[in-house]
Structure formats: C-alpha cells, structure tokens
Amino acid sequence: AHGLHVHTNTVMTKNNIRSIDHIMKLAKEIGFVTEFNLPFFLGERDGTNQELYPTDEECRQAWAKIIDYKEKGYPVLFSRKSHQYALDWPNYSQRLIYDTIPDFKYIKCYAGQLMCFIDSDGMVYPCAQLIGTFKGLNFLEHGFEKAWDNLHTNPCKTCYFTCFNHFNLVFKLDRETLLDTVKSSLREI
Numbered sequence: 001a002h003g004l005h006v007h008t009n010t011v012m013t014k015n016n017i018r019s020i021d022h023i024m025k026l027a028k029e030i031g032f033v034t035e036f037n038l039p040f041f042l043g044e045r046d047g048t049n050q051e052l053y054p055t056d057e058e059c060r061q062a063w064a065k066i067i068d069y070k071e072k073g074y075p076v077l078f079s080r081k082s083h084q085y086a087l088d089w090p091n092y093s094q095r096l097i098y099d100t101i102p103d104f105k106y107i108k109c110y111a112g113q114l115m116c117f118i119d120s121d122g123m124v125y126p127c128a129q130l131i132g133t134f135k136g137l138n139f140l141e142h143g144f145e146k147a148w149d150n151l152h153t154n155p156c157k158t159c160y161f162t163c164f165n166h167f168n169l170v171f172k173l174d175r176e177t178l179l180d181t182v183k184s185s186l187r188e189i
Contacts, residue, residue, distance in 0.1 A: 112151030
C-alpha cells in the first residue's frame with residue numbers, strides 16, 4: 001500500500017518444499033519478488049541437520065517447477081540459467097565442490113575475487129557458505145586489505161546456490177543472465 005518493494009526468500013526443506021505453488025500464487029497476486037534456495041549450514045561439513053534436507057528427486061522437481069513459473073512470467077528472483085544450474089546439479093548432498101575441479105561444466109565461483117561476506121564480528125569470508133570451513137581474517141584486527149587478500153586462498157570451485165551463481169554469471173558477463181537481470185529490474189520499477 002505504501003509502494004515498498006517486497007522480496008521473500010524461501011529456504012526449501014523437506015517440510016515446506018511442496019509450498020512452491022502457494023508462494024508463487026501469492027507472489028503474483030500480491031506483487032512481490034520471490035527467491036528459493038536449499039538449506040546451507042554454517043560449517044556444514046559436519047553433516048548436521050540432514051533430516052531437513054529434501055531428497056534429490058524432490059529438489060529436481062522443485063527446481064523444474066520454479067523454472068516453469070519463471071518462464072511463465074512469475075516474479076522469481078535470479079536468472080533462469082542459475083536455476084537451471086541448480087536443477088542440473090549432480091548430487092544435492094554435495095552442496096559445494098571444494099578443493100577439486102568438478103567433472104562437469106560448472107559456473108566458476110568469483111567469491112573472494114569479486115565479492116566477499118563480512119560477518120557481524122568483522123570476519124571476512126569469500127561467501128557466507130564458507131563460515132566455519134574457511135579461515136577468514138578479522139578486518140578490525142588485520143585491516144580490510146589483508147583480510148581481502150586472504151580470500152584469494154578460497155578453495156571453493158562451485159556450488160548449486162542460485163543466488164551465488166546468479167552473481168557469478170553477472171561477473172562473467174553472461175549475456176542471458178544480464179538480460180534476465182535487466183528484465184527483472186524493469187518489472188520492479
């Protein structure tokens with residue numbers, strides 16, 4: 001009513017993954033932009049909270065449904081290409097590929113090169129997914145330049161998160177993603 005732009009982020013778990021149709025209907029009716037992601041856990045290498053995670057088949061069905069809605073003009077944040085990448089991800093239990101080169105065509109991660117995440121305590125990480133797995137530096141203690149330079153040791157190669165891959169495709173100057181971004185931005189004006 002006051003002209004505020006609203007954006008929701010739905011983290012799809014085993015408990016709510018079937019709510020996509022409802023959320024899309026609301027987004028279209030009310031006029032907000034929606035985003036969907038799968039869970040990630042800080043320091044996720046310990047394998048906790050697996051009971052929240054949808055099966056690979058549930059994930060694939062969800063991404064296919066989201067892509068279909070996006071193609072029908074529903075207000076879905078991030079590019080179709082980043083959603084397709086999530087749909088095509090080979091194994092959802094491996095949320096990111098760390099230390100090794102993937103054996104499939106992958107979207108290169110620019111975290112730590114063109115973007116970073118600064119936590120509320122001053123710790124600087126390549127991205128939020130790497131809290132607890134990457135030895136970040138505190139810019140309050142070491143200065144931002146040293147904390148930023150430390151990010152170049154980021155061993156993460158790729159992940160399936162649509163938000164990060166959308167930004168990676170923008171940084172790569174991917175034509176389809178740039179056009180999708182402009183189109184989505186104009187729709188919000």
